[in-house]
Amino acid sequence: MAKVMGKPVALNGDRAVAEAMRQMNPDVVAAYPITPQTEIVMRFSEFVANGEVDTEFIPVESEHAAMSACVGACAAGGRAQTATSGAGLAFMWEVLWVASGTRLPIVMHMVNRSFSAPLNILCDHSDSMGARDAGWVQLYDETVQEAYDNAIQSVRIAEHPDVMLPTLHALDGFILGHNLERLELLPDEAVKQFIGTYKPMYSLLDLDRPVTYGPMDYHDYFFEHKRQQVAAMERALEVVPLIGEEYGRLTGRYYGLMEGYRLEDAELATVVLGSTVGTTRVVVDELRDQGVKAGLLKIRCFRPFPAAMVAEALGDKKAIAVLDRSLSFGGQGNPLFFEVCTALFSHGFSPKVVNYVYGLGGRDTVPAQIRQVYHELIKIDREGVTGPTLRYLGVRE
Amino acid sequence: MSDITEIRWHGRGGQGVVTASELLAEAVLEEGKHFQAFPDYGPERMGAPIRAYTRISSSPIRQHCQITEPDAVVVLDPTLIGVVDFTEGLKDQGVLVVNTRLSPIELRRKLELDKGKVFAVDATRIAMDTIGRNIPNMPMIGALLRAIEVVGKESMCHEIRNRLGTRVASEVVEANIEAFERAYNETKEG
Numbered sequence: 001m002a003k004v005m006g007k008p009v010a011l012n013g014d015r016a017v018a019e020a021m022r023q024m025n026p027d028v029v030a031a032y033p034i035t036p037q038t039e040i041v042m043r044f045s046e047f048v049a050n051g052e053v054d055t056e057f058i059p060v061e062s063e064h065a066a067m068s069a070c071v072g073a074c075a076a077g078g079r080a081q082t083a084t085s086g087a088g089l090a091f092m093w094e095v096l097w098v099a100s101g102t103r104l105p106i107v108m109h110m111v112n113r114s115f116s117a118p119l120n121i122l123c124d125h126s127d128s129m130g131a132r133d134a135g136w137v138q139l140y141d142e143t144v145q146e147a148y149d150n151a152i153q154s155v156r157i158a159e160h161p162d163v164m165l166p167t168l169h170a171l172d173g174f175i176l177g178h179n180l181e182r183l184e185l186l187p188d189e190a191v192k193q194f195i196g197t198y199k200p201m202y203s204l205l206d207l208d209r210p211v212t213y214g215p216m217d218y219h220d221y222f223f224e225h226k227r228q229q230v231a232a233m234e235r236a237l238e239v240v241p242l243i244g245e246e247y248g249r250l251t252g253r254y255y256g257l258m259e260g261y262r263l264e265d266a267e268l269a270t271v272v273l274g275s276t277v278g279t280t281r282v283v284v285d286e287l288r289d290q291g292v293k294a295g296l297l298k299i300r301c302f303r304p305f306p307a308a309m310v311a312e313a314l315g316d317k318k319a320i321a322v323l324d325r326s327l328s329f330g331g332q333g334n335p336l337f338f339e340v341c342t343a344l345f346s347h348g349f350s351p352k353v354v355n356y357v358y359g360l361g362g363r364d365t366v367p368a369q370i371r372q373v374y375h376e377l378i379k380i381d382r383e384g385v386t387g388p389t390l391r392y393l394g395v396r397e
Numbered sequence: 398m399s400d401i402t403e404i405r406w407h408g409r410g411g412q413g414v415v416t417a418s419e420l421l422a423e424a425v426l427e428e429g430k431h432f433q434a435f436p437d438y439g440p441e442r443m444g445a446p447i448r449a450y451t452r453i454s455s456s457p458i459r460q461h462c463q464i465t466e467p468d469a470v471v472v473l474d475p476t477l478i479g480v481v482d483f484t485e486g487l488k489d490q491g492v493l494v495v496n497t498r499l500s501p502i503e504l505r506r507k508l509e510l511d512k513g514k515v516f517a518v519d520a521t522r523i524a525m526d527t528i529g530r531n532i533p534n535m536p537m538i539g540a541l542l543r544a545i546e547v548v549g550k551e552s553m554c555h556e557i558r559n560r561l562g563t564r565v566a567s568e569v570v571e572a573n574i575e576a577f578e579r580a581y582n583e584t585k586e587g
Contacts, residue, residue, distance in 0.1 A: 008426060175435075175461050179433055180434040279462050364463045366463070
């Protein structure tokens with residue numbers, strides 16, 4: 001596939017995702033509006049009303065129904081998508097497992113929002129991190145461009161015969177969702193060609209080859225089916241970069257599982273995902289100018305977690321800070337920290353690693369806070385003492 | 398990264414603060430520049446003080462956070478004077494552009510501000526004269542461009558026509574252009 005010229009436009013994250021959905025023209029979209037995802041559903045329903053897509057749009061009565069409708073549509077052999085945020089994802093909860101356990105390549109555009117209470121509509125990753133064990137492939141977007149790019153790639157990842165797992169990509173609510181940025185849109189035809197036609201392996205509507213979806217599955221085979229889901233996740237580690245490479249040939253924007261930024265010769269590293277990656281890049285550059293050997297590891301694909309690559313990239317670092325935008329109350333750390341520590345330990349590395357929780361409930365994460373993280377890493381390295389493992393960034397104590 | 402121009406907008410819900418922040422950003426699209434425009438995240442209510450932000454740069458903008466040390470602050474509502482600390486974090490060489498009947502010197506005295514450049518314009522009157530409603534965002538974009546040439550006037554007018562053209566009648570679009578132009582010309586520095 002030859003590289004095509006993108007068209008520069010000004011869109012916020014929600015609208016960029018809606019544009020990607022218009023271009024992908026899914027068979028079924030079932031969604032319920034919730035802040036800060038509302039604009040996706042609003043915009044997409046305009047496309048439906050204007051006849052710009054021929055999607056069967058189901059304005060469901062709840063998110064539980066949204067995911068259930070996607071399960072039905074996908075089992076019937078259709079391409080199904082939805083979008084949600086925070087409490088909306090929580091309301092889908094049991095059906096998330098149905099989607100992955102039934103191996104349905106549903107795509108979800110996930111606009112991160114914190115969980116109540118106290119009531120908060122702003123960004124953190126409690127929602128998608130809470131769903132980390134639901135068996136969905138999870139990608140995280142750094143920019144509005146990536147929200148658009150990952151939306152399109154998600155379809156190919158989910159539907160890849162080696163994967164066949166539901167896939168979500170997460171964009172930070174408001175910070176990306178409501179932020180107008182410059183991005184390049186592919187021509188409609190290029191998107192259509194890139195995602196191709198979905199050919200379901202087993203369709204409920206294929207009357208010549210009848211199949212059963214969702215039967216009872218007890219102690220005889222349930223475990224084997226779960227083991228197969230694990231294997232599919234492992235294969236996704238191969239597929240995600242493969243699709244990212246193919247997308248790169250088309251757009252000039254290449255995607256892998258993760259990305260090191262000035263990391264190779266770095267002594268001090270942070271591990272970050274989502275929109276804060278960009279803010280961290282700015283700080284890394286500043287520190288490099290001051291002679292500090294700072295680096296950054298961006299995680300794009302959180303599920304499956306690229307453990308071997310992460311260990312390889314971080315094993316030789318003197319001190320590492322993992323930034324989490326969600327909490328695991330009472331745990332010994334938080335979701336991204338667990339992954340990084342386990343990856344390092346199981347590959348024979350034991351550098352000093354600390355965990356910072358930041359940005360909960362939309363708390364603004366500014367360069368000064370990231371600078372503080374690196375300065376504390378400098379101190380850890382200099383004094384040789386890790387100190388408290390769990391730390392909190394930008395909170396009043 | 399030093400070439401990023403950071404602008405913070407202050408106003409009240411319903412005055413077109415977010416629209417102004419976005420219009421300015423969209424206007425630089427054609428100039429090949431990069432931008433961000435985003436509101437201060439929260440529920441927006443008619444009349445409540447709100448903030449929005451615009452970043453403009455010739456290279457890609459990477460940070461995703463609010464603007465704490467703006468190059469320019471634009472105040473759409475005169476009743477925010479003394480209510481909201483809108484000069485907070487304004488750079489020493491920064492620019493303050495306020496919708497007010499006060500002269501720049503009177504404004505400085507009232508705000509006890511001795512840094513940066515101060516620009517004043519009665520955008521409410523201009524909006525009432527031209528658009529017939531107290532929506533001071535277009536004149537305040539004009540005033541801002543008078544203070545800092547962050548985007549060409551032509552590009553800005555083009556964008557105003559582009560954005561409003563699909564939504565309102567052509568005489569309303571031209572009234573907005575007139576508001577923009579008048580404020581550009583009537584803005585005073587001090």
